[in-house]
Amino acid sequence: VLDSLLSGFEVALSPTNLIYVLFGVTLGLVVGILPGLGAGATIALLLPFTFGLEPETGIIMLAGVYYGSMYGGRITAILMRLPGEASAMLTAIDGYELAKQGRAGPALGISAFASFIGGTLAILGLTFFAPTFASYALKVGPAEYAAVALLALVLACTIGSGSLLRSLAMVAVGLLLASVGTDPVLGTQRLTGGNLELFSGIGIVPVAIGLFGVAEILHYMENTHVANVIKSGLRDIFPTRADWKQSAMPILRGSGLGFLIGVVPGPGAAAAALTSYSVEKRRAKDPSRFGKGAMEAVAGPESADNAASQSAFIPLLTLGIPGTVVLALMFGALQLQGITPGPQMVDEYPDVFWGVIASMYVGNIILLLLSVPLSGVFIQVLRIPMGVLGPIAIVISLYGAYSLRGSIFDMWLVIAAGAIGYVMRKVRLEPAPLLLAFVIGPILESNFRRALLISDGDLSIFVTRPGSAGILVVLGLLLVVPLISRRRKGGLLGLEEDVPVDAPESIAENPAPGERR
Amino acid sequence: MVATALFITLLGAATLWAGDRLGVGALVEPGAGMWPMILGGALVILGLAMLALESNVPAEPLTDRSWLVLVALAVVAAFVWLFAQVGPTVSTFLFMLVWLKLLSGNSWRVTVLVALGSTAALYAIFVLGLSISFPDDLLTATG
Numbered sequence: 251v252l253d254s255l256l257s258g259f260e261v262a263l264s265p266t267n268l269i270y271v272l273f274g275v276t277l278g279l280v281v282g283i284l285p286g287l288g289a290g291a292t293i294a295l296l297l298p299f300t301f302g303l304e305p306e307t308g309i310i311m312l313a314g315v316y317y318g319s320m321y322g323g324r325i326t327a328i329l330m331r332l333p334g335e336a337s338a339m340l341t342a343i344d345g346y347e348l349a350k351q352g353r354a355g356p357a358l359g360i361s362a363f364a365s366f367i368g369g370t371l372a373i374l375g376l377t378f379f380a381p382t383f384a385s386y387a388l389k390v391g392p393a394e395y396a397a398v399a400l401l402a403l404v405l406a407c408t409i410g411s412g413s414l415l416r417s418l419a420m421v422a423v424g425l426l427l428a429s430v431g432t433d434p435v436l437g438t439q440r441l442t443g444g445n446l447e448l449f450s451g452i453g454i455v456p457v458a459i460g461l462f463g464v465a466e467i468l469h470y471m472e473n474t475h476v477a478n479v480i481k482s483g484l485r486d487i488f489p490t491r492a493d494w495k496q497s498a499m500p501i502l503r504g505s506g507l508g509f510l511i512g513v514v515p516g517p518g519a520a521a522a523a524l525t526s527y528s529v530e531k532r533r534a535k536d537p538s539r540f541g542k543g544a545m546e547a548v549a550g551p552e553s554a555d556n557a558a559s560q561s562a563f564i565p566l567l568t569l570g571i572p573g574t575v576v577l578a579l580m581f582g583a584l585q586l587q588g589i590t591p592g593p594q595m596v597d598e599y600p601d602v603f604w605g606v607i608a609s610m611y612v613g614n615i616i617l618l619l620l621s622v623p624l625s626g627v628f629i630q631v632l633r634i635p636m637g638v639l640g641p642i643a644i645v646i647s648l649y650g651a652y653s654l655r656g657s658i659f660d661m662w663l664v665i666a667a668g669a670i671g672y673v674m675r676k677v678r679l680e681p682a683p684l685l686l687a688f689v690i691g692p693i694l695e696s697n698f699r700r701a702l703l704i705s706d707g708d709l710s711i712f713v714t715r716p717g718s719a720g721i722l723v724v725l726g727l728l729l730v731v732p733l734i735s736r737r738r739k740g741g742l743l744g745l746e747e748d749v750p751v752d753a754p755e756s757i758a759e760n761p762a763p764g765e766r767r
Numbered sequence: 768m769v770a771t772a773l774f775i776t777l778l779g780a781a782t783l784w785a786g787d788r789l790g791v792g793a794l795v796e797p798g799a800g801m802w803p804m805i806l807g808g809a810l811v812i813l814g815l816a817m818l819a820l821e822s823n824v825p826a827e828p829l830t831d832r833s834w835l836v837l838v839a840l841a842v843v844a845a846f847v848w849l850f851a852q853v854g855p856t857v858s859t860f861l862f863m864l865v866w867l868k869l870l871s872g873n874s875w876r877v878t879v880l881v882a883l884g885s886t887a888a889l890y891a892i893f894v895l896g897l898s899i900s901f902p903d904d905l906l907t908a909t910g
Contacts, residue, residue, distance in 0.1 A: 298899070415817055415820065415821060416821065418813055419810065419814065419817060422775075422779075423778070425806050426778075429802055429803055429806065440803060468836045471835055472833045637871030637873060638881055640871070641862065641863055641885075642863075642889075645862065649889060649893050649899075652899075652901070653893065658847065661847045665840065665844055668840070672836060676829075678824055678827065679771065698802075702794055702797065706795055
């Protein structure tokens, strides 16, 4: 492992890759700070740019944007109660309270270090566990693959903020959209309505840009937020010794939790932050401080979301199953380069695999160096009003969608997806399960059908093989347990905050798919 | 919302119908319609469940600015149409002009400066920098 890692550092430290990592994390920081334009939309916009780069360089840059934005999300969360990223939601609660008490500086400082420590510990885990994971994954058959893909989708639903039922409906819509085009086995056209442009299927990029980027801008337009900026307390960035003492254990716990949750495809960084928050609150001597400016409530979730965003690369790089929207886009970027992420990647593309991992060490150090002194400067970016930023982002989205395939049709798709995404928001349907299902759909379908080919059309293959049976049992529990516990609380809306409790349990029940064989 | 649940149900029903027309085949030898049929069935079930259990989820209320979203979509659509006809420069400049002035209500000074600046910058990045071939451009005659 160490040899491979060293060769990875050679890749990561080459001048070109260093520049792109720097560019990626800086951009990530900026979009992380900007509410609205999230990492997902930015990576979607950058996809066409990676086409002309070496595969490792492109992924290094996109990965940088991703974890950079996790890092940046906390800044506006603390200063303005505006989480730049969903995962910074929890930081916003106590961070903003701290800022109101004039302690914005220490809160920013602690969260920067928490992010750094969480991220770095998770990369260490990634370095040592990913290759082992990949060697297990090689032994996994199509029945297990289909089961894991399904599990990833259901997990994504149980963790979201909306109701399980509605998220599942969105998964079904996503799978349906993914099935438009050519049948993967028979090669016949299906659900295209005879439209030639649809024969090759609907592209990931236009759908992602529309659902996330354009829909967000449209939604922002009808609700003009007025943010109240806090100007005081920016000068002393450095936390006191008492702050450190309070935060040290939450950071370590948060890193561990975040790493574990990140490995499970589905939940993602926001769930990790949520879990860490609830754990710290339960452990606290005086839980009532939470929500009123507790430093632990900033330190724990911040380290957890950064750790999760790093370890989430494990299922992507070793199984080829993206767990979150952003990783789904990463998957798309690798495919653009002709690389199919999966268990073979470690051996077939060691440069990409190890280069990306090594670049994460580098990127995290850059982020720490950048964000401590520059926190104040970055906030200036916020002075650009959305009324100016919005149309520019839309043009970039459309340019990006066009340049991927040189297709005007894809631009129309962006608009359609944008309109749909806006309406979905209005009627409280979540776009994330839809997009994830859209990306995982082909993996699920082709493995489902391959499994049936092996078993001669016998559906029992999914329950007789121990691996897929085990996963399906976990899946069943995930679907049934929240239904019961919610009914007990007297509502199926799923708006209660019982979600974080599910996450750690699901990890305990869900070891690597290969281990069950 | 009843409408949302009904929509999901109808989408499922339509998929079932389309899947049936494609030919379902058997599990041993699935036809092109098998996978759509499975999804259609799932959608119908989920839609009906939503109808039964969650039809009281309120939609986010429209604000007095909501009509702007429709206008914005129309403006974006006009931009794409124009982009296909005359290339990136003119279409982008006009789009920025309309959005910045009419939709965002910026001053003329900001509007013209940002529209010019962003059009030029985006052209430089995409066409000159990344040499992506956009539709033939009216102004620069490159594409």
